[in-house]
Amino acid sequence: MKKISLIFILCLMILSVKAQDLTKFKKENFIVGADTLKYRILYPENFDATKKYPVVFFLHGRGESGNDNQKQLTHGSKMFLTDDFRQNFPSIVIFSQCAEESYWSNVEIEEINSKRFFTFQKGGEPTKTMSLLLKLTDQELNKPYTDKSRIYVGGLSMGGMGTFEILRRKPKTFAAAFAICGGDNIKNVKKYQNVPLWIFHGGLDDVVNPQLSYSIFRELRSLGHEPKYTIYPKANHNSWDSAFAEPNLLPWLFGNKK
Secondary structure: OHHHHHHHHHHHHHHHHHHHOOEEEEEEEEEEEEEOOOOOOOOOOOOOOOOOOOEEEEEOOOOHOOOOOOOOOOOOOOHHHHHHHHHHEEEEEEEEOOOOOOOOOOEEEEEOEEEEEEEOOOOOOOOHHHHHHHHHHHHHHOOOOOOOOOEEEEOOOOOHHHHHHHEEEEEEEEOEEEEEEOOOOOHHHHOOOOEEEEEEEOOOOOOHHHHHHHHHHHHHHHHOOEEEEEEOOOOOOOOHHHHHOOOOOHHHHHHHOO
């Protein structure tokens, strides 16, 4: 019984440490008129406002939408809390939360026979949440401690779509980006063709067709660019697990500078 009790206590301690780690992402609200964008922000260890830091924006998937300012940390946040990241890539990391009634990108979604079909718009006005995110990006760019030459964005699923969306709306802002199981209208690709990109997708994805990512990759190549493209043949929709485990993802991302 003592052994079982010790194991139970140890498990609780591990869970407590993990939960405590997420509190390093400070809760914030970005308010414009009657609209609010909730977000969590992680500052570097020993943050010094007189220094310049890179900024990473991370966009979550549909399942993490809401207004609790918590669920958006479900996937990807721990990647930025490791000792390796904190020591080697001191930066500001922002996880915004998309409202349930909104979406990161301008896309129509239709479900037929349990299959989802995505129709991405070319141009058009941003959604309310994307509009708020664009304004939050501007706010962060104007902070005296922001290194404007090292602004990055990445996301998964709906957030992968949002990554392409914000790139086309602010193509001159980002030094590099990564998109996991996302998609876009290929007619938008030309707008962000000069941004270094790493595109990921699961070959067995039955939620977001991998063809959507491949079409962007193919269009970029036709425009004379060579984005990084990784397909995981046996992965379904949660290809982000494999993408986050890529040892070169963060070194590649931070290795780009405008």
